[in-house]
Amino acid sequence: xxxxxxxxxxEGLPDPTGHPDxxxxxKVEGKSPTRLAIERFRKDRLSMVSFIIVALYxxxxxxxxxxxxxxxxxxxxxxxxxxNEFTLPEGPLGGIxxxxxxxxxxxxxxxxxxxxxxxxTLSLTIALIASxxxxxxxxxxxxxxxxxGGLTDGVIGRLIDLTLSFPSTLMLLxxxxxxxxxxxxxxxxxxxxxxxATYVVVFLAIFGWPxxxxxxxxxxxxxxxxxxxxxxxxxxxxxxxxxxxxILPNLWAPLLVSFTLLLPAYISxxxxxxxxxxxxxxxxxxxxxxxxxxxNYAEFDFVYFFSPAFAIALIVVCFNLLGDGLRDALDPKSNx
Amino acid sequence: xxxxxxxxxxxxxxxxxxxxxxxxxxxNAAAVAPVGAAPILEVxxxxxxxxxxxPGLLRRTVGHVxxxxxxxxQVVEGGSLGLVGESGCGKSTTGRLITRLxxxxxxxxxxxxxxxxxxxxxxxxxxxxxxxxxxQDPYTSLNPRHTVGAIIGAPLAIHKILPKKQILPRVQxxxxxxxxxxxxxxxxxxxxxxxxxxxxxxxxxxxxxPKLLVADEPVSALDVSIQxxxxxxxxxxQREFGVAFLFxxxxxxxxxxxxxxxxxxxxxxxxxxxxxxxxxxxxxxxYTQALLSAVPDVRQAATGGRRERIRLxxxxxxxxxxxxxxxxxxxxxxxxxICARHEPPLLQIGQRHKVACHFPGRLGEAPREPLxxxxxxxxxxxxxxxxxxxxxxxxxxxxxxxxxxxxxxxxIGRV
Ligand SMILES: Nc1ncnc2c1ncn2[C@@H]1O[C@H](COP(=O)(O)OP(=O)(O)OP(=O)(O)O)[C@@H](O)[C@H]1O
Ligand code: SF4
Ligand SMILES: [Mg+2]
Numbered sequence: 137x138x139x140x141x142x143x144x145x146x147e148g149l150p151d152p153t154g155h156p157d158x159x160x161x162x163k164v165e166g167k168s169p170t171r172l173a174i175e176r177f178r179k180d181r182l183s184m185v186s187f188i189i190v191a192l193y194x195x196x197x198x199x200x201x202x203x204x205x206x207x208x209x210x211x212x213x214x215x216x217x218x219x220n221e222f223t224l225p226e227g228p229l230g231g232i233x234x235x236x237x238x239x240x241x242x243x244x245x246x247x248x249x250x251x252x253x254x255x256x257t258l259s260l261t262i263a264l265i266a267s268x269x270x271x272x273x274x275x276x277x278x279x280x281x282x283x284x285g286g287l288t289d290g291v292i293g294r295l296i297d298l299t300l301s302f303p304s305t306l307m308l309l310x311x312x313x314x315x316x317x318x319x320x321x322x323x324x325x326x327x328x329x330x331x332x333a334t335y336v337v338v339f340l341a342i343f344g345w346p347x348x349x350x351x352x353x354x355x356x357x358x359x360x361x362x363x364x365x366x367x368x369x370x371x372x373x374x375x376x377x378x379x380x381x382x383i384l385p386n387l388w389a390p391l392l393v394s395f396t397l398l399l400p401a402y403i404s405x406x407x408x409x410x411x412x413x414x415x416x417x418x419x420x421x422x423x424x425x426x427x428x429x430x431x432n433y434a435e436f437d438f439v440y441f442f443s444p445a446f447a448i449a450l451i452v453v454c455f456n457l458l459g460d461g462l463r464d465a466l467d468p469k470s471n472x
Numbered sequence: 473x474x475x476x477x478x479x480x481x482x483x484x485x486x487x488x489x490x491x492x493x494x495x496x497x498x499x500n501a502a503a504v505a506p507v508g509a510a511p512i513l514e515v516x517x518x519x520x521x522x523x524x525x526x527p528g529l530l531r532r533t534v535g536h537v538x539x540x541x542x543x544x545x546q547v548v549e550g551g552s553l554g555l556v557g558e559s560g561c562g563k564s565t566t567g568r569l570i571t572r573l574x575x576x577x578x579x580x581x582x583x584x585x586x587x588x589x590x591x592x593x594x595x596x597x598x599x600x601x602x603x604x605x606x607x608q609d610p611y612t613s614l615n616p617r618h619t620v621g622a623i624i625g626a627p628l629a630i631h632k633i634l635p636k637k638q639i640l641p642r643v644q645x646x647x648x649x650x651x652x653x654x655x656x657x658x659x660x661x662x663x664x665x666x667x668x669x670x671x672x673x674x675x676x677x678x679x680x681x682p683k684l685l686v687a688d689e690p691v692s693a694l695d696v697s698i699q700x701x702x703x704x705x706x707x708x709x710q711r712e713f714g715v716a717f718l719f720x721x722x723x724x725x726x727x728x729x730x731x732x733x734x735x736x737x738x739x740x741x742x743x744x745x746x747x748x749x750x751x752x753x754x755x756x757x758x759y760t761q762a763l764l765s766a767v768p769d770v771r772q773a774a775t776g777g778r779r780e781r782i783r784l785x786x787x788x789x790x791x792x793x794x795x796x797x798x799x800x801x802x803x804x805x806x807x808x809x810i811c812a813r814h815e816p817p818l819l820q821i822g823q824r825h826k827v828a829c830h831f832p833g834r835l836g837e838a839p840r841e842p843l844x845x846x847x848x849x850x851x852x853x854x855x856x857x858x859x860x861x862x863x864x865x866x867x868x869x870x871x872x873x874x875x876x877x878x879x880x881x882x883x884i885g886r887v
Binding site for chain 1: 568571573597600601603604605607608609612613614615616617618626627630631660662663673676679680
């Protein structure tokens with residue numbers, strides 16, 4: 137675009153056509169809702185701290201595979217030489233040293249920090265993909281239900297009820313073997329970690345979308361009464377345009393909030409599933425299967441015992457605080 | 473006030489006090505009806521009943537909101553009709569029926585002779601170019617997530633009227649027409665004031681070059697000082713582009729300059745309709761007279777020298793369960809027995825003047841006897857009169873007939 141005039145430039149110029157009294161008023165009202173939300177968020181200390189920790193986790197998660205590649209993290213090498221005759225780490229605090237800041241694993245001598253760090257990457261990735269999928273399904277169905285109403289709304293409503301009434305955890309356990317077989321044989325997903333990850337992601341998404349759909353449906357019910365939606369109908373907007381160009385951009389605030397609340401729920405869920413043995417299997421580390429192993433050493437090696445549990449708790453709590461902070465900042469009326 | 477009566481400079485002596493004053497200050501003469509123009513829109517016995525559902529699983533229909541109940545009127549090409557009434561009387565619903573945001577329960581909407589009341593989505597698409605709407609609330613009528621350029625340009629892109637490259641110049645042209653800086657196309661709605669947003673909405677409604685604009689209280693959300701500017705803009709647009717207007721308002725002051733013809737609605741029905749002179753100087757319905765008494769500079773003429781405002785007792789009844797007979801009777805100062813028994817037909821009492829009342833008359837001059845009893849075949853209390861036979865040609869029509877019943881001369885009037 138060649139004729140773009142930045143806001144800063146044109147702000148200072150006298151307005152040739154505008155009406156002076158209206159122009160002044162325009163400036164007073166000029167702060168966008170987004171700006172105001174960011175300002176409110178910045179003032180909230182706890183949310184800012186959570187935001188920074190979450191950001192560090194994500195950065196660390198992205199870096200981990202590269203650190204493994206360059207040999208800075210090593211989650212698989214055994215260090216039997218660092219273990220004593222009871223196969224517990226030698227030295228105090230689980231064998232903490234410069235090379236192994238969180239000590240080594242009892243029994244194998246693998247580096248604890250490497251395992252927790254890489255485990256975080258894998259767990260975050262699974263939770264992230266699953267929540268994006270659940271958000272996508274929930275958002276599309278929620279918009280359609282809320283906007284169309286009538287029979288479609290009824291059908292989607294019943295589908296939500298049905299999904300919520302399934303005993304999902306039991307089904308997850310019961311279906312793990314046949315679904316794993318189906319994925320690897322019929323869908324040609326490579327056996328092992330990838331197939332397990334796919335199973336968990338799909339399962340979490342399929343049982344996770346209903347609350348999102350409900351929330352979005354409620355929001356759309358109020359948005360569709362706004363006059364800009366009528367205006368869009370009048371200039372002949374297609375269904376697709378209505379859903380994704382007119383309505384969706386007005387949903388990003390509730391979507392962002394539910395995303396930051398769904399993600400930690402999925403991190404915990406994935407950990408629980410690894411613990412139950414239906415997610416990625418050892419020796420590949422995930423937060424869940426590192427945790428499962430560490431729980432055996434409550435008495436003998438508390439650094440090892442605490443490391444994965446703390447890693448999970450911190451990210452879950454911070455994501456939840458971040459979600460709450462975002463909700464308060466974006467919708468000041470909803471102060472609980 | 474006509475253009476001749478406007479004295480330049482006279483208005484500078486004092487602060488503009490009313491809508492009418494401000495409109496004259498800005499130099500716009502009152503609009504006159506195009507002579508002999510054909511109707512572009514004919515609305516015939518239009519009804520909109522919204523079902524009221526019971527709560528719970530079964531959601532049975534337990535009643536209907538009779539939002540619009542048998543409304544008929546005409547808008548001529550390039551003309552403008554004002555639709556006036558209190559909140560909740562069904563004005564917006566009427567507007568949304570005409571723009572086919574809603575599908576009417578019954579009745580006809582003839583646009584350029586073609587009935588569009590039950591047209592399907594595909595048939596509506598070409599029609600959307602011809603009938604557009606200006607909305608009441610400038611804060612919800614623009615999508616807050618789109619730039620002004622995207623908002624105004626969207627209709628062009630959707631109807632593929634212009635190639636992509638020519639959309640921006642057209643958007644800028646439209647911004648200029650409505651009095652905004654054409655360089656502001658990439659700003660967001662929140663960067664503008666209420667009046668400027670309404671101008672953006674007006675620009676959007678003009679993009680498809682419509683033949684009919686439904687303006688749903690286009691200025692009632694704005695400051696009084698800005699109202700006049702926006703009404704003037706609409707008047708310029710009408711003059712320049714020859715667009716016909718259905719101008720919805722909740723008081724008679726706003727439409728006075730704009731609309732050569734005005735319809736007054738009460739609880740889903742038109743109670744009085746006529747040209748400017750019939751409504752503002754010769755109102756025959758007690759409800760119109762009450763509305764007029766709230767307009768400062770016509771109060772004196774309309775209330776026969778009395779200066780006080782006519783205050784209506786009580787609230788507007790619910791449109792779910794409207795009063796029997798005349799819907800205005802619960803608040804009417806001159807209601808009598810017949811009013812509860814029979815609904816008054818909309819009678820033509822002048823060349824361009826119809827009124828729906830059993831006792832039509834200028835303020836303080838209402839007749840003693842119901843004028844409609846003979847037509848309805850009832851006695852003065854509204855009981856069936858064995859001696860009289862009801863008239864068969866009480867069918868309401870959208871336009872005006874060539875003959876009417878002249879109340880003053882008690883004769884049949886002719887063109
Ligand atoms: N979608 C709907 N469903 C049910 N009832 C409705 C609906 N839209 C309007 N109504 C009812 O119909 C009646 C007329 O409403 P409408 O919005 O047409 O009034 P209005 O004259 O435009 O009033 P206002 O001046 O407040 O805009 C009201 O009683 C309203 O509650
Ligand atoms: S018909 Fe009766 S109640 Fe209705 S306006 Fe006329 S006098 Fe009043
Ligand atoms: Mg309205």
